[in-house]
Amino acid sequence: MTQKKYFDLLAKEFENSGEIITELINLEAILNLPKGTELYLSDIHGEYPAFDHILRTGAGNLRGKISECFGDTLSETEKDAFSLLVAYPKEILKDPNFFPEKNHQWYEKTILKLIRLLTYAASKYTRSKVRKALPKNYTYIVEELLYTDISLNEKETYYQEILTRLIELGEAPAFIVEVSTSIQRLVLDHLHIVGDLFDRGPNADKIMDRLMSYHSLDIQWGNHDILWLGAHAGSEACLLTLLRIAARYNYLYELESAYSLNLRPLFLFAEDTYQKNAGFAPKARKEGKAFQPESDERLEKVHQALTILQFKLEGQIIQRRPEFQMADRLLLDKIDLETNQLQLTDQSHPLIHACFQTVSADQPYQLSEEEKYVVQSLMHSFQHSEKLQRHMKFLLAKGSMYLVYNNHLLYHGCIPLNEDGRFMELKIDGVFYFGKSLLEEFEKKIRQSSLSPAVHDDLATDLIWYSWVGKASPLFGRSAMTTFERYFIEDKQTHKEISNPYYQLRNTEKTCQMILTHFGLDSLDSKIINGHTPVKVTKGESPIKASGKLFVIDGGLSKAYQETTGIAGYSLLNNSFGFQIVTHQPFHSIPQLLEERRDRTYLKKVIDAKVKRTLIKETTIGASIQEQCQVLTELLSYLKEKNR
Template identity: 85%
Template sequence: MNQKKYFDLLAKEFGNSGEIITELINLEAILNLPKGTELYLSDIHGEYPAFDHILRTGAGNLRGKISECFGESMSELEKDKFSLLVAYPKEILKDSSFYPEKNHAWYEKTILQLIQLLTHAASKYTRSKVRKALPKNYTYIVEELLYTDISLNEKEIYYQEILSRLIDLGEAPSFIIDVSTSIQQLVVDHLHVVGDIFDRGPNADKIMDRLMSYHSLDIQWGNHDILWLGAYAGSKACLMTLLRIAARYNYLYELESAYSLNLRPLFLFAEDTYQENSGFAPKARKNAENFQPESDERLEKVHQALTMIQFKLEGQIMKRRPEFQMDDRLLLDKIHFDTNQIQLNGRIYPLIHSCFQTVDTENPYQLSDEENYVVDSLMHSFQHSEKLQRHMKFLLAKGSMYLVYNNHLLYHGCMPLNEDGRFLEMEIEGIFYFGKSLLEQFEKKLRESSLNPSIHDDLATDLIWYSWIGKASPLFGRSAMTTFERYFIEDKTTHKEYNNSYYQLRNTEKTCRMILTHFGLENEQSKIINGHTPVKVAKGESPIKASGKLFVIDGGLSKAYQNTTGIAGYSLLNNSFGFQIVTHQPFHSIPKLLEEKRDRTYLKKVIDEKVKRTLIKETTIGASIREQCQVLIELLNYLKKKNR
């Protein structure tokens, strides 16, 4: 009876059997098209200009398409300039020096080249998919130019008339901009963001706006994304941590402006309570918009206030969650306030940059009344920011702790392991979880907590914080986060954070195969795509691990990491022929690109080139289409029986 109701409802979506057959044939044809190009990007960290550049250029894929399309008919300089035109059409059309010959002939030639490139980029897509990518204002015109056979004399005249009228009416610049945007979309079919959109850089809000308008993507949450989701779900410790990071990296004012946060109670409290303290000076930012040096003193005070509130709130969680086994990180009660020293692991260390004036020596983890007021007002402002709500809901809708896609496994941090290579277990509410089940449990608790953002101290909310900082967390993967030591102890031996065994064992094919099998991936071509840890190229480290079974693609876009890595990180392309690793150089500015008239920010290396192209039927989307086909076949059979 239920099946009959289902098929009767489904039949109403189609006018007759002919429409069902048409849809079935269309879906089966799609299965035999080559798969689209996927771009994997990780660790964006608020660096919007560099991120936007990667999307506009398809991590260098746009330049590759231009070479394929035009071959030797264009010089290398012409290809470089044309690539920048497609990536930055508005900026280049405004720049009189880039193409000084912008007359009727130039517009006609350029539009023809754009149509030729659009045709090439669209060649492996269905006409309906291409239509969705076309500019709404010019869909009819673009389709006429795309599909008109100009080998016929009459059609050639028709074609030229379209071009001439478009240019004469002054529409050529808008047309070029819109068609260029369509090409950008077709150059990358699907985007994977493998974690860490937020923190360290000033423009995470712009990145989220860009992602929300992107045509096809998924997100695997990173540890910094979890901070923001945790704050949105009600974790006070997560909120204080993300604000402290903003103060440390000198973008707190941009954060305040972007999300309309009310930071006034925080600033007033900090001004009344703390003094200048060089240990809390914000990191210098070159070329920061609206930066005022006199604001450093104010930020030093705010930085101290947020740091001390964070340590107190974290201590409260550790004390109410003994199962987290984090008593060794309860440090405020180890301070000898009379001598300004701390006892750690049997040793006494002098403290530097001390700012403990709000710490009650009898109850060091208790917030003062003023601190409680600051935290409550900040939480209210954060959770009620309309823009932030949209961003967090999108992050929840598109995000997950891990993803299996096209026979590959994507996750941001690590798969916690013991030294012997076995999965590290964590007990949650009397049940032991590890590997896949541990990631799923963290995700389940995050989603539970986000449904009850007014509840701040429940286990689900505390587990979000633990996933940021805990030893068994797949998003952290270290022995401890030594933030306290780095602020207050000069001896750098205390700053050391020991990596989970995963980071050594992931270099072996055996470990990677074990992890893939654990997630049901036994295909010989399956890979792990991993972010989180910057690849130290300057020291000879490679992003390709375990004989090609694992890729580390920390985007390295954060300027804070680039002195260590020597580059601006990696991204990964996967088309129907295989994987390409893309090395990124630091992105400076659009004016510099236009001045040099070429893009030097990437270098591609083919990892595995297949003789046989991967078709859509072999992908995750293909599996879904096959299911649809099977349902349509069953629907046809049902209607035939019904009409007998």
């Protein structure tokens, strides 16, 4: 398209030159506003209540805004109570004990405080952006309360009349709920999910629903997310793995219900084929979920079926992809099925919890006809779940292997390195990839495979599985995944998984700066935000690495990790003044919060505080706005020349 045609088409978007000038002035003004607050979260692992709490409270940012807004006019106790009201308005308004006297005076006082806080939270946004955050049912009323100067005598009566009628009409509770939700939205401008939304916890579907309605976010895929994308793309090994994890962590029934999966063929096959086996008992759930003994026994059998199916399907991939160099993970053919002994390297190991009745000595990786039917039915059910497909399409649309945003680098796992600190290479289709190109090639293959979900054995789909378990995968970062050994061998020496050298080398500024430079980030202020590996606080580990060049924000939001980490996760806030690391304590329940009347789940620590605030013009969004300004300036010049 010629420049003339482009400008002629663009001009049709505006009524006249005045509209173009107005838009240009508006955009240029936006560039000089302070940047909004970003929240970085990783490794959510299906823990919806804790995740929802973090979003409602802005990872403690809401309480901070209240302190800044009200100063000494409210006591600390009053600030705590008000913070909980904004975070959980419906629950608190229903609670007869939290604010026992909910009369006209209380509603008026509360609404005035909410409007004051909303005004403060909205102060660094344009009026048009604030309007988008306001409740649709009450936009006019909120704007009148926001922008009316009650210091003027003639306006004070008008203002008071709005409040009085709102309360008299019984709209105050709904108004409080809607305005509180708007404040929550303005407290966090943008959300970064640095991987692992799925697995280990029971409510990934609720997390995805929440994200799909969130106003501004991006996602960097984690290794557990890749399992789900792989299953969506037709990888049978990925599907059987995610179902096995669900059985192991005791949320298979929730998964079945949430996504309307048909697991009946699996359950019937497992019931007919396997026996009770304590080694496959589902993990106890901390929230007190309990099934009848026969239900636990049924899960033990299903767990065994899924495990053996996974190992068979993985073996098929390894055999057809010798370029993956994973022959050492072919273990079913090394079992003596008569003695239940496994020959591993130069040592023979007795196998515990054996359940190899469907494994053939001649063709150990071949599925029986019954197993083929089970796998096919599971795949059909998974790929035809309407809700699940919506979630996977959203994950593809909002996700990527890495992201450069506001001069920072975000990725979930690692940048695979050799021991000498050089980038580790992986050969794909005859071409060697490393670092940035490796992540981009994996992303390309993931998107390519999703276009042909009926095919399960092509290279692109097999590479999705490799990204879950492969030595050179940037989402795995270990020498091998010893799942088989953990199930069947008692000797814990065989369970060890050697981490990629990256995890030691990332502690040095030199390595972090090398990686940042490789991704085109030469600024001394650039950081790496990393998830994937739980930070073991109880052993003195810090989430801040390489003198502040890298943050690891997987502190253990998943309940499965909390005994090891000692906390309930880290998150990272970045506002116009710099970074704050937030340490989260376990979230138990909303009733407990209301009983304690304060939120004790977070502790913020300032990492760097800038003297000069970061403006929007210095951000990724700012760069896009500046391009728009340049185009509009050129359009104005073109129209002036055209109209001469």
